[in-house]
Amino acid sequence: MVTAWIPHYCGPVAKPLDPEMFDPLCPSELMPIRVGDKWAGMIIQCLEDGPRRFSELRVPLRNITPKVLTKSLRTLERDAFIVRTIHAGPSRQVQYELTSLGRSLLELLDAARAWAETHLEELIDAREAAIARASRTS
Amino acid sequence: MVTAWIPHYCGPVAKPLDPEMFDPLCPSELMPIRVGDKWAGMIIQCLEDGPRRFSELRVPLRNITPKVLTKSLRTLERDAFIVRTIHAGPSRQVQYELTSLGRSLLELLDAARAWAETHLEELIDAREAAIARASRTS
DNA sequence: CAGGATCCTTACCGATACTG
DNA sequence: CAGTATCGGTAAGGATCCTG
Numbered sequence: 001m002v003t004a005w006i007p008h009y010c011g012p013v014a015k016p017l018d019p020e021m022f023d024p025l026c027p028s029e030l031m032p033i034r035v036g037d038k039w040a041g042m043i044i045q046c047l048e049d050g051p052r053r054f055s056e057l058r059v060p061l062r063n064i065t066p067k068v069l070t071k072s073l074r075t076l077e078r079d080a081f082i083v084r085t086i087h088a089g090p091s092r093q094v095q096y097e098l099t100s101l102g103r104s105l106l107e108l109l110d111a112a113r114a115w116a117e118t119h120l121e122e123l124i125d126a127r128e129a130a131i132a133r134a135s136r137t138s
Numbered sequence: 139m140v141t142a143w144i145p146h147y148c149g150p151v152a153k154p155l156d157p158e159m160f161d162p163l164c165p166s167e168l169m170p171i172r173v174g175d176k177w178a179g180m181i182i183q184c185l186e187d188g189p190r191r192f193s194e195l196r197v198p199l200r201n202i203t204p205k206v207l208t209k210s211l212r213t214l215e216r217d218a219f220i221v222r223t224i225h226a227g228p229s230r231q232v233q234y235e236l237t238s239l240g241r242s243l244l245e246l247l248d249a250a251r252a253w254a255e256t257h258l259e260e261l262i263d264a265r266e267a268a269i270a271r272a273s274r275t276s
Numbered sequence: 277c278a279g280g281a282t283c284c285t286t287a288c289c290g291a292t293a294c295t296g
Numbered sequence: 297c298a299g300t301a302t303c304g305g306t307a308a309g310g311a312t313c314c315t316g
Contacts, residue, residue, distance in 0.1 A: 033246065034172045037288075054298050065290060066299055080264035092296090092297050101260050108171065108253050115246050122239050126218035176309075192278050203310060204279055230277050230316090280315075287308075295300075 017046055021060035033112040035105065036079075039064060039072040041112075044098065044105055047082065051097035081105065155184055159198035171250040173243060174217075177202060177210040179250075182236065182243055185220065189235035219243065 022042050035041035076082045081102035087093040160180050173179040214220045219240035225231040
């Protein structure tokens, strides 16, 4: 994930999230590691560069349905990994942001992703061998 | 997990598994990280010190029912994290052992456990606050 | 001993439609 | 915009009993 910096702010500024960020073939998807529910790990990674809005999050998460996203976000909020802030304005605006606890999970997620990238070939080989075995049995 | 060494063998030797190894309050349970299904991570950690038998594994895994253990083991075998060996003998004996791929997951699991231990207090606080909030609402 | 068979309950996840 | 409401399918997990 790329981080951009602006002077006199000295914090990461959010870049548009990549719709292909979590396509089904990326290591984040292939690794057998999960944080919380299916989406929690991906959500946390989406928040790495700064706060995001509800509808902004849906894009990289393969247009996750609002119900599922809401549930996952509420769980993350309950467990103190993110905070939810409502900014009043012309159009309603809700921001989700990592807490320090949530941020501390990023390292772990990076480690998991690194593991998956390292062993990607083995993982795919095993999967293909399993498929071959299954088709031979049937 | 403790490792004992015997000379002229130079490999870890299995110690009896602790029945309380994965009690519901240990960091392995509190951490929001999972490898594969609910039991996979715990099984892998049980195999850290060497091969184990089916019935041996059930003890630390809170007397998991055989059906569930079998399914989890088969999945781990399919994905090349463990190997299953049948040793013929007076009474049937089946051993489960980590592959190098499975073994490589141990670091990640250790990192996850370390994370959970570091943030244990925050995790419990968040959980308790959530419970308090819930009871106030009802 | 190492499981398989059966039944059941719940959780997860998704699609669609609707609302303050 | 940020959700709720409703419905439905699938899979995970577990209890109990049975078997080569």
